[in-house]
Amino acid sequence: MTDPDAIPAAAARQRTDGDAAAALAMLAQAAAEAPADAALALRHADALHHARRLTEAEAEYERAIALGEAGFDSWYGLGMARAARFAYPRAVEALYEALRIDPAAAALRTTLAEALFQTGAVDAACAEYAEAIRTGNAAVRAAALRNLACIIPGAPGADHAAVRAVRTAWMQAQPTAPRRAAADATGRRLRVGYVSSYFGRPNWMKPVFGVLNHHDRARFEIHLLADGDPPSAEGGFTAHDEDRIWSIRGAGNARIAAAVADNRLDVLVDLNGYSVPERLGLFMLRAAPVQLGWFNMYATTGSAAFDALIGDDAVVTPAEEAFYPERILRVPGSYLAFTVNHPAPDIVPPPCLAAGHVTFGSLCSAYKLTAPTVAAWARILHGVPGARLVLRNSSFGDASNRDAIAARFAQHGIAADRLAMDTPAPHLDFLATYGRVDIALDAFPYNGGTTTTEALWQGVPVLAFDGDRWAARTSRSLLCAAGLGDWVARDAEDYVARAIALGRDAGTPARLAALRAGMRDRLAASPACDVAGLCRALEAIYLAEHTAALPRG
Template identity: 55%
Template sequence: MDQTSLAEADQQHLAGRYDEAIAAYEAHVAADPASFDGWNGLGHAQASRLEYGGAIPALRNALRLRPDEAKVRVNLAKALFAIGHVSEAVREYARAWREGDGETRAAALRNLAVIAPGDPELGHAAVREIRRYWAEAEGAGLVPIAPRHRPGAKLRLAYYGAFFDRPNWMKMYMGVINAHDRTRFELHLVADGPPPCAAAGYCDHPEDRIWQVEGMPNAELARHLAEAGIDVLVDLNGYSHPARLPLLLHRAAPVQIAWNGMYGTTGFPHLDALVGDRWSILPEEESFCSEPVRRVGQTYLPFRFFYPTPPVTPPPCLEAGHITFGSLNSAYKLTDPTLAAWAAVLTAVPGSRLLLRNRALDHASNRADLLARFAAQVLGPERIILEGGGSHEDFLATYGRIDFALDSFPYNGGTTTAEALWQGVPVLTTIGDRWAGRTSRSILMAAGLGEFVAPDVAGFIELATRLSRDPQDLARRRESQRAALAASPACDPAALCRELEAIYQETVAS
């Protein structure tokens, strides 16, 4: 294929005709294996198609030809991370950060800050330093506003986030927002996207102020927040929406709180509290935090379902005659230690199956990559069921085909843990070696289900093996779990709201 044909492949890609582009690029590199542009184009087209398992070898081939192309290294890291090769992704981002131009270095550092807690090879100090570097880079030359508290009848709270319209996301937050005492607090909900709505669980209060700020620069938003006299600014999304996290660098309110989406220190200055609990962050880990840690009495992540959910069903093993383990965690959480632990569980439980479902598994190359990784753990494809995306209700119904949910390491489930428990499925996890690895523990302990928290991976394997021997006990647990969960602190956002209100008031007064 000549350069004209390569340009035509590029045009197919730019037009969104990914299948045609991939076929053209593949023909080109078959004819000219030394074509950097061909391999790079193929990798980009595969990634655009979300075929990360195909993008990875293509981008590696491009880098073999031109190792100094740091932008390609960033794209390789994105593909690696998307399907669970987290440690490799961190290494590629780190090299791009060291070797790239200004734009490439900024992108690599931002992505490193986001994914660092999920790398099993990084410790607390490394995560803190990466996030501090990013905060320093974002804050270079910035002068904080640092307004003072304006005494008044009500404390003005501003919660900002990007997912106010998404029911499955907001079940972890909206219960707290709804429970605020409007006689003492004035609420401002700052939305990077559609506003809060009844479908997402929001109970409209006439005095609440709704801000729609999508696309507004952080400096401009900070100025508006300061002018509005906000007393307490609370970040709801953290590293789940990193574009808005640097708002905190502007110090737009006298008190700034990081509640969720951090899974470790933010690395940012100008924070007055990082909200956690005794199960998620240990006292000896506070030295690795850039901000003061405030622990609430129960889980920092209670939830409440305010939309219809499928009924709890009997465990499928009663009819199938074998145990089905499962996970609906995102593909980027499927690290090598996770797959090794899961493979060990299936080896220890003869005849068992593993059902995995996430959107990445819609794509053939991603499925092939995952099966190859399991093959390296001596687990054949006949033991594994892979399913792709679907509606939220359909995802919840999947738990009717799972006996036990297996957690991921070192980055646990959060929303998926809550959903599995609500559907009657025990979630098996470990104590974890970091905050990202203790989210499930926090929820389970508050739910009174500490028996599902193993001390380590060896204990996790033993726990799964032991519990799988008694299907009738599993059936009894499943019948009662939802009611017990609903009555537990894990489903009591109002109680957390009272604690947060006290933290807000104490911090403003201090």
């Protein structure tokens, strides 16, 4: 039998020499030969974790803890392994235990915060990031500030001032240029550059592709700065010979800024927002005379490096503009007007016609399932005793995430048999889930965007309310533009009351059937799908902003 005391050092030497597989094999053999050795179990778990054999690593960390190796390293490793395989509620349990053992472990808090966020505990996640900023080293503080800036608009407890303060702190940490690029007054076609990491994700880009396909190439030269895959015809993008597609994946902001300046782009439009916060640094370098944010913006960027953000009358009130260093420009209708150029299932009759009860549903991401959202949905289910709730998102591939949601509803007295939690599926099958939903319930304070457009396109009305921030009004924007403003409640109390009334009303099945009939034709004729009109409005903004940026005198 191998001397177990010598194994960890020998395995460490092999890993240092680059032979991780040999180190793992040595530790596996030693752990099998000494099954009661807790320290070996921990080292074996670490090696499995390093090899990305996460399920096995989790089991081995648990075995090490059961054998008595229950210190910080075991609980931290267990939490990290669970988080890496997206078992977020169980990761939170382990990471809290590690933090109890070592409250000074600031780096741990960033992983804990991410796991909390992914469970919908956004306020708690913000608190952990804030503590990491307060106590961590420079690298930890930077990472925590970045992530906090990303998630804070969806935190129920955050207000406009908090969002601006956090995002301003993040943007001020980015390199800046001493002055803005000069506007070109030669009268040539206006050069517009769009920056996105998601051109290759057509289901996310319905408003963007609608606009790009309608640009007037006689007046505008279009540049697509793609951080990921480029747009494709299969995704609904219509290519034009004059367009230029830049691959900027992996390129630094300074290099891209130099290319923007060299190519004399007049207007640079960010489509990412804080989905890709590092790329916001490109705009701090002021390579284009006009810099705008559109599409994935639903709060301030925190920086006047953006001349303006583009929204509509539904999402930002005049009084709220004081919390934006950027100007707010508004387009008619919805700033998210969309077109569907990818495959989608046919609309089917509302399931309540056959089921005899209303089925509510939401296909939003798990991080939008905040405590106020779950509480409101539980109240709705209590108010409509026969109703069911269908949920589906990518996190439900792990049983622990489904169990955690069921437990949260159970805390409100809702039995698990009233919930259906579907596992992930290809996009077409995912959309088919709407065939089992009568009424979609919007999440808050982070509404649906893509989720709302897809529900409507599948004939399912979305019940929302007029929230307290831009992120909480994106569904209002789409519903009002679609002629469905009566599905926007005044506030959260009215939202719950309306859902209960709809669920109990004997006339609801007939109303829903009539609504679904011809839904796509009505949508296509409404401002919600007027992508040509949105394109003309954006072009007018680009021209006006460029004119305003021209040198005077």
